[in-house]
Amino acid sequence: MRWWWCLILAATCWGQVDNEWDLRKLLDELDRGTSRVKPVLVQADPAKWSDRGAAANYAPQFKSAQNQIDYLRTTRIEFAKQPERLTLALETFFRLESMEQSLSSFTDGLRKYGNPAVADLLDGAVRQNSTNRNRLRQYISSLAQTKEQEFQIADQEAQRCRANLSRQPAPPPARKK
Numbered sequence: 001m002r003w004w005w006c007l008i009l010a011a012t013c014w015g016q017v018d019n020e021w022d023l024r025k026l027l028d029e030l031d032r033g034t035s036r037v038k039p040v041l042v043q044a045d046p047a048k049w050s051d052r053g054a055a056a057n058y059a060p061q062f063k064s065a066q067n068q069i070d071y072l073r074t075t076r077i078e079f080a081k082q083p084e085r086l087t088l089a090l091e092t093f094f095r096l097e098s099m100e101q102s103l104s105s106f107t108d109g110l111r112k113y114g115n116p117a118v119a120d121l122l123d124g125a126v127r128q129n130s131t132n133r134n135r136l137r138q139y140i141s142s143l144a145q146t147k148e149q150e151f152q153i154a155d156q157e158a159q160r161c162r163a164n165l166s167r168q169p170a171p172p173p174a175r176k177k
Contacts, residue, residue: 020083026135027080030096031073033129037103038069040121044110054113061106068099086147089140096133100126 046055046062072095079088103126111119 023083030132037125044118049114051113058109065102068102
């Protein structure tokens with residue numbers, strides 16, 4: 001095997017979440033990354049902006065971003081309790097993406113009307129979590145594949161049982177007294 005195939009294989013496998021222990025570590029890292037965002041976000045409070053019109057327009061996004069961080073934490077905790085649940089995995093991923101989108105939009109306003117340095121800090125804190133987001137996406141893909149394979153096996157077994165039952169002779173009619 002050529003050396004570059006080894007590099008490609010290593011790059012593909014790096015960062016994968018292979019077991020529940022790895023997933024718990026990933027979720028803890030995700031929580032730490034999100035925890036770094038919140039204090040920076042508090043510094044970006046639109047109530048402190050000089051342009052009151054812009055502050056009023058961005059206040060709902062500020063509140064939404066704070067809520068998304070809290071929702072993500074709650075969902076992450078539930079997912080950590082039941083890591084085999086695909087719905088919780090997807091909910092966690094969607095909450096993370098929603099938080100990132102809310103923060104991205106808010107950061108644009110912060111850069112324009114508030115403090116550009118704090119906007120850069122906020123962007124950096126969000127970007128630090130991008131590796132965790134990608135690893136979570138890989139876990140979800142792997143979990144979905146596993147669930148799909150389990151369903152196929154269960155379906156095949158059900159088909160086999162139905163075939164066996166259909167080949168059995170009908171029970172004799174019950175006698176009347």
